[in-house]
Amino acid sequence: xxxxxxxxxxxxxxxxxxxxxxxxxxxxxxxxxxxxxxxxxxxxxxxxxxxxxxxxxxxxxxxxxxxxxxxxxxxxxxxxxxxxxxxxxxxxxxxxxxxxxxxxxxxxxxxxxxxxxxxxxxxxxxxxxxxxxxxxxxxxxxxxxxxxxxxxxxxxxxxxxxxxxxxxxxxxxxxxxxxxxxxxxxxxxxx
Amino acid sequence: xxxxxxxxxxxxxxxxxxxxxxxxxxxxxxxxxxxxxxxxxxxxxxxxxxxxxxxxxxxxxxxxxxxxxxxxxxxxxxxxxxxxxxxx
Amino acid sequence: xxxxxxxxxxxxxxxxxxxxxxxxxxxxxxxxxxxxxxxxxxxxxxxxxxxxxxxxxxxxxxxxxxxxxxxxxxxxxxxxx
Numbered sequence: 001x002x003x004x005x006x007x008x009x010x011x012x013x014x015x016x017x018x019x020x021x022x023x024x025x026x027x028x029x030x031x032x033x034x035x036x037x038x039x040x041x042x043x044x045x046x047x048x049x050x051x052x053x054x055x056x057x058x059x060x061x062x063x064x065x066x067x068x069x070x071x072x073x074x075x076x077x078x079x080x081x082x083x084x085x086x087x088x089x090x091x092x093x094x095x096x097x098x099x100x101x102x103x104x105x106x107x108x109x110x111x112x113x114x115x116x117x118x119x120x121x122x123x124x125x126x127x128x129x130x131x132x133x134x135x136x137x138x139x140x141x142x143x144x145x146x147x148x149x150x151x152x153x154x155x156x157x158x159x160x161x162x163x164x165x166x167x168x169x170x171x172x173x174x175x176x177x178x179x180x181x182x183x184x185x186x187x188x189x190x191x
Numbered sequence: 192x193x194x195x196x197x198x199x200x201x202x203x204x205x206x207x208x209x210x211x212x213x214x215x216x217x218x219x220x221x222x223x224x225x226x227x228x229x230x231x232x233x234x235x236x237x238x239x240x241x242x243x244x245x246x247x248x249x250x251x252x253x254x255x256x257x258x259x260x261x262x263x264x265x266x267x268x269x270x271x272x273x274x275x276x277x278x279x
Numbered sequence: 280x281x282x283x284x285x286x287x288x289x290x291x292x293x294x295x296x297x298x299x300x301x302x303x304x305x306x307x308x309x310x311x312x313x314x315x316x317x318x319x320x321x322x323x324x325x326x327x328x329x330x331x332x333x334x335x336x337x338x339x340x341x342x343x344x345x346x347x348x349x350x351x352x353x354x355x356x357x358x359x360x
Contacts, residue, residue: 009344013303016350017310023359026313034309083229085251100214100281102326103342112298112308118342121286127216127267128260128282137291147265151281153212154249154270155231188291210327216282237323260282267281 038112046077047109047159048180050086052173055164061088064161072109080108082157087150089190094145095160096134096187098126099152106157110182117186127151137188160184162191194250198224199279202252202271210238213275217267220258221279225268226251233272247273304343311346320353328352 007015020026050071054061064071068084084106087095099105100123105113116122126133130147134140141147150158162184168176183189194200204219212234228249236244249272256263299305311325320328328349329337337345 009341009347010301010303012347012351013306013310016347016354017306019354019359020310020314025317025319025359026310030313031306031309034312035305038309085226085228098281100216101212102329114298115300115342116290119286119290120280120283120338121289123280124283124286125289128256128284129263130265131263133289136289149265149267151214151267151269153214154228154272156228156249156251156270210323210330214281234323234326237321238327240324 038107042108043111044109044180044182044185045177046075047106047182047185048177049075049173050077050109050159051161051180051185052176054161055168055176056173061161068159077109080106082106083155084109084159085150085156086159086161087148088161089163089187091163092145093148094134094141094187094190095148095150095158096126096130097150097152097158097160098123100124100127101151101153104152104157106159109159110185114182134188137183139189160187162189165191193248193273194224194227194276194278196224196227200224200250200252200271200276201279203275203277207235209235211235211275213271214269216259217252217254217269217271220254222252222254222258222269224250225253228270231272233274245274249273250276252276299343303347307343307347307350310350314350314353319357319359324353325349328356 017026050064053075054064060071064086065088068086069080072080072084089095103113103118105117127149130149152158162180165179179191181189184191199221201221202213202217202219228251230246230248232244232246249270251268252271253266253268256265259267314320315322329345332345332348340348
């Protein structure tokens with residue numbers, strides 16, 4: 001298209017930054033500050049805490065499933081820029097989240113999304129053959145468990161509430177939260 | 192026109208030449224409203240700089256894999272703005 | 280892209296590393312957020328600009344290369360000198 005296409009992406013990015021800085025639309029400080037905040041505050045530890053709380057507190061679980069934003073705020077994650085919808089796994093239903101149109105994802109509660117979530121393969125296949133996709137993550141579900149796929153096409157962002165693993169009765173909130181993985185909150189793992 | 196939970200809705204067909212959040216794979220298919228979401232500006236308008244954009248109710252609509260793909264026992268739920276839908 | 284075939288296995292192992300494979304990717308992500316916040320464009324315009332990349336470019340580019348292309352498109356269209 002233009003000579004820009006022949007430059008490596010890093011050089012193109014720097015050129016773009018310089019234009020924007022010259023136009024007063026961005027600064028190196030702002031970029032650094034944004035990324036620092038992203039790395040320190042956006043993490044799957046956040047979603048994990050919400051899941052663990054829902055496992056131990058039925059009222060919180062109800063809130064989480066009916067008003068995700070209020071539930072997030074209660075644990076200090078208020079002011080979400082999206083409508084959070086949390087979908088619960090059960091013994092007969094397993095949920096998995098995708099964004100076929102781009103890569104929408106609840107970044108503030110799960111951290112920046114993994115490469116596979118953004119891949120054409122995940123985006124195209126999860127709505128069509130979720131069982132096969134989950135198998136590629138090493139997750140084979142029993143035949144009587146139905147899969148519910150959620151395609152994040154609007155302002156809502158989805159998170160899975162995994163089933164609390166067996167044999168965890170004596171664990172503290174922190175210990176429970178440590179069991180919850182990012183993949184469990186997306187649905188490509190059981191927990 | 193607004194749809195209650197449980198309503199059967201059919202996704203419109205057509206291939207707009209502008210940005211839309213109506214995935215191709217649900218166009219023309221019928222699903223069930225499982226949740227009424229918020230009232231949000233239509234991305235089709237916002238992407239084109241139409242100001243003010245139409246603000247519409249968005250619905251979580253569930254489709255069966257058997258209907259979408261002819262096979263599979265899973266469901267797919269997509270969030271769709273009201274003007275993407277007709278009552279079925 | 281839902282249901283489209285031919286994309287092969289999901290790169291499920293490709294998530295052990297950091298969220299951004301290179302500094303420029305993180306900076307592109309940050310720039311998009313900063314410019315959106317400044318009102319240069321909105322979310323839907325950004326997605327639209329990504330979708331408007333020529334198909335061969337869209338498919339050949341990496342995820343953040345698509346974002347970079349979209350930001351270049353939008354800064355030009357919005358008259359940034």
